Amino acid sequence: MKKIMVPVDFSEFSEYALEVAANLAKAYGAEIQVFHMLGISESVLAANEAIEMAEAKYYMGMAKERFATFLNKDYLKGIRITEIIQNYKVFSEINELAKEQDIDLIVMGSHGSKGLSEFFVGSNTEKVVRTSAIPVLVIKQRRPQFKMEKVVFACDFKKENLFAFIHAVNLFATHGAQLNLVYVNKPNEYYITKAELDERITYFMSKVRDQNVTNMNVAYVTDYSIEHGILEYCKQIQADLVAIPTHGRKGWAHFFVGSLGENMANHAEIPVMTFRI
Structure with missing residues (x-):
């Protein structure tokens, strides 16, 4: 295992997934790619191309600022982290990105029996699984000592x-x-x-x-x-x-x-x- 992808919505559940990914990265000497899907609809973006570009940069900048705080974790020290921010709106695009980046495993957070969390609203976790040719590990609670023995x-x-x-x-x-x-x-x-x-x-x-x-x-x-x-x-x-x-x-x-x-x-x-x- 060389590359692990963690889709992030900055919720506590995506942090659970990130911590598990960190454990795996340390065990296998892998790197982590954290991925945030902006999901900005066309109605939010302006009709004017120049203004649209400025708005896209604004949302991109906000995501980068949130990553700076979100990734400031002791358990990530010593692990190579790559940040990816895209304005994807279709979950099948996650699979395409994962294949493009040669990802070995996708780790994602879920709200469990109470419904899937924020970024993964409704059946979106299922959508990722259905479109992913890469194994998907679903984490529903904090597991600081995660292992696969x-x-x-x-x-x-x-x-x-x-x-x-x-x-x-x-x-x-x-x-x-x-x-x-x-x-x-x-x-x-x-x-x-x-x-x-x-x-x-x-x-x-x-x-x-x-x-x-x-x-x-x-x-x-x-x-x-x-x-x-x-x-x-x-x-x-x-x-x-x-x-x-x-x-x-x-x-x-x-x-x-x-x-x-x-x-x-x-x-x-x-x-x-x-x-x-």
Whole structure:
């Protein structure tokens, strides 16, 4: 991991994300790019080009002043920080910027079950996740000692999830994290036998034999809901975070049919990371 992006709206939630990003940057020797999206509408800007330019510079200057205060944190000392301010208004543009900057991970703040915070109003966190080809780590509370030593990867072991799985292996397992794959079987719904699941798992494991994986577990649990089963398993093993594959623009994946991904991001007490399928 070399570059981490943190979208910032200067709220306490984006500060939570910034502190987590700082922990990761120190652990992996990475740099942080803090990104602020002005989102100035055309109605705010003047019709006159010269005045419009002056107004844009004014808002840009305000953002830079806020960055000066926002980034004055002891936990950022020794970390290379790059500030990016753009007048983006469409969340897919964050993905384009992240690809352009060769970002490895996006860390963003969320208000959790009470709704998403300020900059990430409504379903905007979901919009970022759906348009991001890069893993997104969602943080909902302050975690000054954040770590990624014990990770749960929720998976149904279908072939369509293989790319996300390999991406997760590269990010977690190769850095010494314990990767715990969990499949949740619902009685009378999506139910498969142990033999069928073993066949899927064997196929998955065959695809990561060259990834130098030495610390991986597979769990098979039964629960009345996928979300509850995953969260209970996370509590059981005291996981640091839960990773979820997503279809991106097509919506949340699986078994992640409906709003499971959103529910996980909102209700999970631990951080949630998404990987594009």
